[in-house]
Structures are given as structure tokens and as C-alpha cells.
Amino acid sequence: MTTQSWLLLAAFLGVLFATVKPLGLYITKLMEAPHWRPQLRLETGIFRICGIHDEMNWRQYALAVLMFSVVGVLMVYALQRLQLWLPLNPQQMPNVTPDSSFNTAISFVTNTNWQGYGGETTMSYLTQMLALAVQNFLSAATGIAVAFALIRGFARHSMQTIGNFWADLYRITAYLLLPLSFVFALVLVSQGVIQNFSAYQQVTTLEPTIYETPKLDTAGQTVKDATGAVVTATISVPTQTLPMGPIASQEAIKMLGTNGGGFLNANSTHPFENPSALTNFLQMLTIFLIPAGLVYAFGRATGDTRQGWAVLAAMTVIFVGAAIAAMMFEQQGNPLLAKLGADQAVSALQSGGNMEGKETRFGIGASGLFATITTAASCGAVNGMHDSFTPLGGLVPLWMMQLGEVVFGGVGSGLYGMLLYAIMAVFVAGLMIGRTPEYLGKKIEAFDMKMVAVGILMTPALVLLGTAIAVMAGGGTATIFNPGVHGFSEVLYAFSSAANNNGSAFAGLGANTPFYNGWLGVAMWFGRFAVIVPVLAIAGSLATKKRLAHGPGTMPTHGPMFVGLLIGTVLLVGALTYVPALALGPAVEHLILWAGN
């Protein structure tokens, strides 16, 4: 790994950790009604109009989450199916197909933002801002609200209720996501991210673009000559068409809400979404910003900030290891290209390394780091094409998703996912010494453990069963792009991404087919809500329990021993579940690539 990569990682962690406490304190306050009078009065008025009253028990909370998400799905689906007849569609984008609309609707409502379509060739400006960007806010707020409910479960005792979903949703959106996005969006505009409603703009390039294209006959078939070779025609294009649109406003919440769905097909690799090294640094930072602050808020709200720092320490250790691996393997480059005479060595004049599918302004360090961050969190934005990563460089983002995105993780979902592992860790420790496990003074009992098991096992089941079905079905293998074991990795990556609500892809896989739109849609829905419902059940169960005082036999959950235990639990579950599948994909590919080199 280069000095520059080490410095970048250190600077990233330094700035991130400087934000943890202030943002964490702010988030803690959002769990209660605001103190400032005018704010409270406005809120009370809105709640009265909307019919928002009492605290909810976990069943009501879960039902509210589900109902709100169904409303969101219907809205996103409808806007895509009707966009041709609606305003703000200067490119006359046709209505999106039913299967693609279904997939995209679920994708954005579940905070996945998997994209089978290319933004600049599919979506009208209205669909982007009123369907997709709105869900960027609301799906993020939903995740944070569920984390709030779980935190209340730990903080409260002898109570039936875990908060009011609508109040949480409103406060998180209006007081946290909107202000942060607004500021970040303007910073992005100042750096070159576009923000307008113009039609696509044509410019006359310095040189015409000349290219060969297969000649088609009147029936639309390729023409072949006597030897069977495809006849091509030479075409010269004197212009370039630049996409336009309200990108910055969507880009800001795309990162802050760990959504990751790009306005444009190439996502954060595109210079109009991510024009410079500075915007790239800020984008990486904004992915982890809220997940990290939430962990602090968890410690604060449960009355012991050390508990938050312990969880954060476990996340950071796993993250740093993964980031170093990704940057190192990408810097190593591709031995096959070295043989052809390409220079992949780092120098003062180039970043070197595996540059296929990467942008020059980001180079290797910032691309490897971004890939780790976006998959450790449930973001899924990309600033380089993961499909073209080296085998082990690509294994890192794949495995980070498969760990359940609990390393910082998605907004809200990262914290509640990690707390499932924390409960699992104290349970394992309890088994070893034969005591009833406790976490933060709450006895962990049979019902809680059943829910933890459902929450942790749901996504691996979806990933492995989904991948197995896809590689056995014609519809699954038909659109694999890369030959050999890498093709298998594409499918495994797709289901890992969907079920864990990430949204990044080994994008060679042609996913805009009824097969993948359907199956990945199912994986995304259950990957989200079959975890949220058990989490809320645990929250409800914990809230009813008494908080036990620390005794001499209580295992401390704020020290290095617990951090180690938590890391071990996460890695063990992740490794045991996925090693066979990973061995068939990236591991074999690595051995083939380096054989004889």
C-alpha cells in the first residue's frame, strides 16, 4: 500500500471521529420532542393535522413501518409508469417497464438503491426528484427510526411502548437529513456537481468522434460478408450530448442516507456526480457520518457512552482491515496487463495499479477506500467499477456486504444489525460460563434469541438460496457478462447486494430482465423487513424488562474483551456462512490469475 493510501485512510478516520460526538449528541436529542418553542409549536400543529398522537407498542410500530413503506412503493411505481405524461421530462423518457418499475420501487423504499436501469437514459427529472430522491430521505429516516426504537428498548424499563414511528420519521427527516443534505448539496454544486432543469445540452467537440458500428439491413439484422465476418460502417459524430438535471440535491442525500442510487448510470464515478478528489473525500465521509454518530447516540441514550465507543471500536477494527486489503490488492494491479508492457507501478506521476474501471482523479487509494466504505455501510454508491477489481480487491466489498453491513452499516440498519451481533456475543459468552446473558442490564431470554437468530440468518438464506436458484436457471445465467468463475461472482454479488440492501453491483451482469428484476426485488424486500420486524420485536421485549444493576458476575460490555468478542462473532458468522461460496468465486479467480506469475 502506498504512503498516500495510508495518509488518506488516516485523514478519513481522523475527520470522521471528530464528528462522532457532536453529531451523536444532536441525534440523541432527536429522540425526544424539541425544546425550542416555535419548533415545538409547528411540530405539534403538524402532528395534529396528520393524526399523530400516542406512543406505540412494537407491533403498532412495525405495522406503521410496513404501511408507510407500501405507500412509498406504490408512489415510486406509479411515477415511473406514468412519467411520459407528467411534467419535467425534457428528454421525453418513455414510461418504465412494469418489471423494472417494480424492482426500482422496492429498491429505493428498502434503502437498497439497486439499479437495473441507467438513470440518464431511463428516468425523467420528475421521477428522479419526486420518487427516487424522496425515498432516499424516507427510507433512510425509516432505518434510523427503527434504530431509535431499539435504543429505547434498552434505555427503558417496565414499559410497553417504544416511541411513535411518525414522530421519529418526521424529526429525523426535518431536523437531521434535510439540513445536512441542503448544506452538502450546495457544497457539491460549488465543486461542479450540476443542479438545473435544462434539457440535455449538445456541444461541438474539438474533434469528431469516429467509430465503427455493425451495418444493419432493413430487417435490423447485422450484415455479414462472404467469409461470415460482420460488415461495419464508419460513423463520425461531431457533437457530444451532455446530460443535465437536478443532480446535486439528489447526490447529497444519496450519500447521507446511505442510499447510493446514482442519478446517472455511472454513479459516483461520473464527473457530474463526483467531480474531484475533494468531493470524493466528502462523499466517503458523508456515508459514515450518520451511522457513526448513531452509535454514539446509542451509548448516550442508554446512559453509558462507553458502550457506544466499544461498538464503534469493533466496527473500526474490521473496517480498517478491510480497507487496507482492498487498497493493497488494487495497487498490486493485474499481472496479465504487466506482461503486455503496461506500467502499473506507482510513481510521482501516476497512481499505477489496476486502473481498469477506475477514474484518474481518484486513482487506487481513493477507489479502494470508497469501495470498502460503500459496502461496509449499506450505501452502494461506487466511484469505480467493482466488476473490474482484482479478484481479492473485489472480494472485500463482496464480503463487507455479506457480513450484514454492520461495520458502520446503513443509517440505522448498521446500528441495529450490529446490536443483534452484540446480543449474540453476550449469549455466546453466557453459554461459556453458564450464566443468563445480559446486555446493558437487560436479561436476554429465549424470545429475544429467537428474534436475533431470524434477523441474522434471514439475509444469508436469501443470498445463498437466491444465488443457487439463479445459477441453475436459464434466466439467471443468460445475462452473465464475464466468462468463467467471475460470472459466478457477478451473480453472488447481485444477491449479496440486494438481500443486504446495499445496491452496488458487479455491473456487467445484465440485471434489467424480468428474472433479476423479480428475484432481486423479493430479496430486497425480505432482506429489509424480515430484519426490521424481529428488531422491533426485540425492542418491544427489552422495553418491558427491568434494568438489572451491575453485579460482580456481570460481563462488562465496554472493554477490549467485549470488543474482541463482538468482532469474533461478526467475522465467525460471516466466514462460516460464506467461505464456500467465496472460494468458488474470487478465491479461485485469484489463483488462476496469479498462476505462473
Place this chain on the structure above:
Amino acid sequence: MKTLLRPALTLFALLTVLTGVVYPLAVTGIGQLLFPQAANGSIVMVNGKAVGSALIGQQFSSPGYFWGRASATGPQPYNAAASSGSNLGPLNPALTDAVQARITALKAADPGNEQPVPIDLVTASASGLDPDISLAAADYQVTRVARNRGLAVGQVQSLIHQHAIHSWLGFLGEPHVNVLELNLALDTVHAAQFK
């Protein structure tokens, strides 16, 4: 059920207006007011004519221009209306074939250049629209560009130095130069010398 349906619909409508209408319009209004050039695509004008965006790469193929990264957009390279990477895996024979073809083309245009070919010059960028090349990739092309323009090698090198961007504080950003900017500067120098 009914007690849940009312807030589900009303709050959804309220937050949709707030985040889907008010917010993007506010960012557009202020963005257009404060940063009109950036908000509208950083368009580069030459003699009153739009020749491209400073942020979006273009295809250059004549030997008198610096060439950019390979672009995997379809149907033509640098199709800004359909950004895309190649998505070729590291073992895909299509990748090695494409890189080999690019190396061959570079060498054919510049016989006698025995330097190793910088990797970014022979690989496809992620967006297909990468506006930049590494300084190594620019240096590699100096002799070819100078010869085809009738300029001194030192003249072309100093153009690169003028437009080079280095990393900031040793960690932020990679050494690179914007190809369109460099080629426009090249045209200016060339025109001044041969008018």
C-alpha cells in the same frame, strides 16, 4: 388500522412535498444564483461556442492531440448521454485483447517511443467519461504531439506543467491533467506560433 392509515398518507404527502419539491427547488435556486457556471455543467466556451464541459472527457484520435483514457460507452466512445464502464473482469480475454490493441495503436502512432505505457492510458475509465489522464500518460505522449504539431518538446512539456494538478497535502487527489484543457492550450500555442 385506520389510526395508522391517516398519518401514513398525510405525513407521506407532507414529507414528499418537503423533500421532493421544496428541497430540490431551493438547492437549484441558490445553486444557480451562487455558482451558475458549475450548476450548469462547467461548459467550456471558445469564441462564443460551447466546445464541451471541463468535467467531461472527449474522444481524441489525431496524433497532434493528447489522447485520453479508453472509453467503454456505447455505441460511440465518450457518449456522455450514456455513461458506463467496461465491467470487464481481470481474467476476461476481452480485457487483455483491448489493452493489447491500445498499446499497439499508441506505438504505431509514435514509433521509437520505448517507454513503458502508463496503465491509465490503456484501460477504460469507470464512467467512460474520465476527463483526465495521469501525468505519466501525458509525458508518454509528449514526443508524438510535439512532432505532429511542429513544436519543441520543451514547449509541450511546459504546457503539461502549467496544467498539471498534484495531490493536496500528500493524500488528496492523484497527479493528473485535464485532457480537453491541455488540448485547448495546445491549439492556442500552435495557432500563435504558426499564424
